[in-house]
Amino acid sequence: MNAPRSRPNLTQIAALLDVSAATVSNALSGKGRVSAELAERIRTKAAELGYMPSHAGRALRTGRSQVLGLVLPDIANPLFPQIAQAIEHAAAAAGYGVLIADSRGDAAMQTQAITHLQDRGVDGIVIVPRRGTRIISTGSPVAVIDSPSTPGNTVSADHWQGGELVGSHLAALGHRDVVIIGSNPASNVQNDRVGGIRSALGPDRRVEVLWIEPHEALHGPGASLGLAARVAEGFTAFAALSDLQALRALTELQQAGLRVPQDASLTGFDDLVWSSAITPGITSVRMDMPAIAGEAIQALLRLIESRDRGNGPRDPGIARASRPSVPMSLVVRQTCGPSPSRTAEQQQTPAGDSQ
Amino acid sequence: MNAPRSRPNLTQIAALLDVSAATVSNALSGKGRVSAELAERIRTKAAELGYMPSHAGRALRTGRSQVLGLVLPDIANPLFPQIAQAIEHAAAAAGYGVLIADSRGDAAMQTQAITHLQDRGVDGIVIVPRRGTRIISTGSPVAVIDSPSTPGNTVSADHWQGGELVGSHLAALGHRDVVIIGSNPASNVQNDRVGGIRSALGPDRRVEVLWIEPHEALHGPGASLGLAARVAEGFTAFAALSDLQALRALTELQQAGLRVPQDASLTGFDDLVWSSAITPGITSVRMDMPAIAGEAIQALLRLIESRDRGNGPRDPGIARASRPSVPMSLVVRQTCGPSPSRTAEQQQTPAGDSQ
DNA sequence: CTGAAAGCGCTTACAG
DNA sequence: CTGAAAGCGCTTACAG
Numbered sequence: 160m161n162a163p164r165s166r167p168n169l170t171q172i173a174a175l176l177d178v179s180a181a182t183v184s185n186a187l188s189g190k191g192r193v194s195a196e197l198a199e200r201i202r203t204k205a206a207e208l209g210y211m212p213s214h215a216g217r218a219l220r221t222g223r224s225q226v227l228g229l230v231l232p233d234i235a236n237p238l239f240p241q242i243a244q245a246i247e248h249a250a251a252a253a254g255y256g257v258l259i260a261d262s263r264g265d266a267a268m269q270t271q272a273i274t275h276l277q278d279r280g281v282d283g284i285v286i287v288p289r290r291g292t293r294i295i296s297t298g299s300p301v302a303v304i305d306s307p308s309t310p311g312n313t314v315s316a317d318h319w320q321g322g323e324l325v326g327s328h329l330a331a332l333g334h335r336d337v338v339i340i341g342s343n344p345a346s347n348v349q350n351d352r353v354g355g356i357r358s359a360l361g362p363d364r365r366v367e368v369l370w371i372e373p374h375e376a377l378h379g380p381g382a383s384l385g386l387a388a389r390v391a392e393g394f395t396a397f398a399a400l401s402d403l404q405a406l407r408a409l410t411e412l413q414q415a416g417l418r419v420p421q422d423a424s425l426t427g428f429d430d431l432v433w434s435s436a437i438t439p440g441i442t443s444v445r446m447d448m449p450a451i452a453g454e455a456i457q458a459l460l461r462l463i464e465s466r467d468r469g470n471g472p473r474d475p476g477i478a479r480a481s482r483p484s485v486p487m488s489l490v491v492r493q494t495c496g497p498s499p500s501r502t503a504e505q506q507q508t509p510a511g512d513s514q
Numbered sequence: 515m516n517a518p519r520s521r522p523n524l525t526q527i528a529a530l531l532d533v534s535a536a537t538v539s540n541a542l543s544g545k546g547r548v549s550a551e552l553a554e555r556i557r558t559k560a561a562e563l564g565y566m567p568s569h570a571g572r573a574l575r576t577g578r579s580q581v582l583g584l585v586l587p588d589i590a591n592p593l594f595p596q597i598a599q600a601i602e603h604a605a606a607a608a609g610y611g612v613l614i615a616d617s618r619g620d621a622a623m624q625t626q627a628i629t630h631l632q633d634r635g636v637d638g639i640v641i642v643p644r645r646g647t648r649i650i651s652t653g654s655p656v657a658v659i660d661s662p663s664t665p666g667n668t669v670s671a672d673h674w675q676g677g678e679l680v681g682s683h684l685a686a687l688g689h690r691d692v693v694i695i696g697s698n699p700a701s702n703v704q705n706d707r708v709g710g711i712r713s714a715l716g717p718d719r720r721v722e723v724l725w726i727e728p729h730e731a732l733h734g735p736g737a738s739l740g741l742a743a744r745v746a747e748g749f750t751a752f753a754a755l756s757d758l759q760a761l762r763a764l765t766e767l768q769q770a771g772l773r774v775p776q777d778a779s780l781t782g783f784d785d786l787v788w789s790s791a792i793t794p795g796i797t798s799v800r801m802d803m804p805a806i807a808g809e810a811i812q813a814l815l816r817l818i819e820s821r822d823r824g825n826g827p828r829d830p831g832i833a834r835a836s837r838p839s840v841p842m843s844l845v846v847r848q849t850c851g852p853s854p855s856r857t858a859e860q861q862q863t864p865a866g867d868s869q
Numbered sequence: 870c871t872g873a874a875a876g877c878g879c880t881t882a883c884a885g
Numbered sequence: 886c887t888g889a890a891a892g893c894g895c896t897t898a899c900a901g
Contacts, residue, residue, distance in 0.1 A: 211633045213574070213635065214573075214579075214634055214635045215570055215573035215574040215579065215635060216574055218569075218570035218573075218574075219568070219570040219571055219574050224569075224570065226613070229614075235595050235596075235599065235787060236595065237592065237595070237787060237788075239594065239595045239598070240590050240591065240592070240594045240595070241590070243594070243598070243614060243616075244590065244616050244618070247614050247615070247616045248616060248618075251616075251630070256613045256634050257613065257614050258581070258611050258612065258613055258614075259584075259598060259602050259612050259613075259614055260602070261598075261599050261602045261603060261606075263599070263603075275606070278566045279569055279611050280568065280569045280570060383793075403787070403788055403791065406761075406788055406791065406792055407788075407791045407792055407793070409765065410764065410765070410768065410792040410793040410794075411793045413765065413768035413769060414768060414773070414774075414793045414794065416771075418769070419769075432590060432592060432758070433592075433758055433761055433762075436758065436761070436762045437761055437762055437765040438738075438762070438765040438766045438768075438769045439765075439769065
């Protein structure tokens, strides 16, 4: 029976090789001074036995769990998959695991989720706050992903610049009358996006902002936004501040018999999974989640280490990234200008044609 | 300075109360025999100091980490938020944390993700496999959430019964010609749903299944499914096997100038967050994720405990739930029958009317 | 370059 | 009912 029986530990490997556990530890970590050949023998044996260090033993000794927490106040957020995947990937690359915490959309439970993670002994926490929630000092190292204009933000997408992408895009297509659709006037993220759009469109164009109540946005349906009336007023483009709202706008316009993008163009944010599956596809601004997650994890680990070395502040507080603002990118799926200067696109799909 | 300085441990509490660490441990866990009054004194002191046991110390001693792993081969799946939230909640209620693992949609990395979690010392793993992936024995206790017709399934929604809900619903509205839209003929989940729909519609109705290539479903846009042609052929209802596909169908129909639900009814599965926000809302079948997660966690913990007691099998294998099949429920948002026997609904939203 | 020893915080038999 | 002791697996000063 030469199949490896369960997991070996350091002591067992040391015994097999007639060396001390300390030497095995040093050889495997590369820290202590161990002769090259002995180190090689140890590494070979360890690999052969499939040795994996015990996280519990290491954590107890070093006081570090090698685990980070991830808190998203609104786990039902459709962006959650993108964020979770990017954070998990960046953390894993640095040798950390990611524990999820759920605050079920409740702002009060956000604090509770953080406490819960601390009780579990995480080394640090990544937080994506909802709305304008300010993160108070928690006693743990924290990285905050929100918006560049939020005080205490560690790193985030440059939502203003993302807005500019939308504005320039619509301006280049010749749109002069634009409705911006948002859901939360208290959100820094949404306000930055509005600012960027307005700024890129310039002062000479007609721009209106339509704020939908968040609960209304979710608990339609049927509550009309009156978008068709806006088209009748001469608006030719709708710039939604999220794809969720863009989708609502698209279906309302189509249901009203209007054609997108021929009668009205539509843009969104987030580039959610279905943005490319629908007809027509929605032009959308996408965050560089891998870059954002990478910056967040890097800054968080720096903070954790500085505290471990004891030269950090008592309350470690919030991590600061070296590049706190990450550019967004535009995914173009509609290229129509306002009528009558229509582009070729409209000819392809006349109303009523099923292709 | 009477503010609590960092986290106290068992030994410190014991010293403050002039008792042994063993007694404190026993009092707090309620396991050993400790006099009621001493136990009370200990609990009070512990609460006062905000004592939280060290998970590392406990894990090292007991060999259990109190952490479970969650593996979703396709973390980009829009259902991920629902699943993650339910699993996290059920696990937290049982005193467990949840570590996420990402296999980035790659089937080969599924195994790697499992190994990675095991290396981190999780006590068990919850897996939601993609497609027909069979979970091989892993050496760790595992709970599988897939479909009742998948061998080795621990617990899942009753997708066949969910299909029946759709079929009965459409039949009751008088639909006699139905197109089912799916993306993966190899998926047990989708096949169960198809079976249920067919069975409830009965043999006298015209039912066709349209399989869209998954990559095609995601990397449209513009690749028409030819749905308008189906309407011309007399089909009056489209039953998509997921809301993602229902959304694609809805926008294609609308773009072709057809009205939903007047010209064609539409149903989906999953009740994703936007299903109620769009116009019109999509009738959708919803899983009872809290119940499914609860069964999965319960079965998994039973398996973990049986192995700990040593009366389990060498390879713990896959957990079996007492109630492996959880009913789904129908969320009705459209109540149109086929023309000419139309319901009142059509009058409300004539084509071209913006409300 | 290598090893013996201590200790991270906890729980579990085992004595008393 | 309570306590002293051992040990889970690891790493880190400290000797040699």
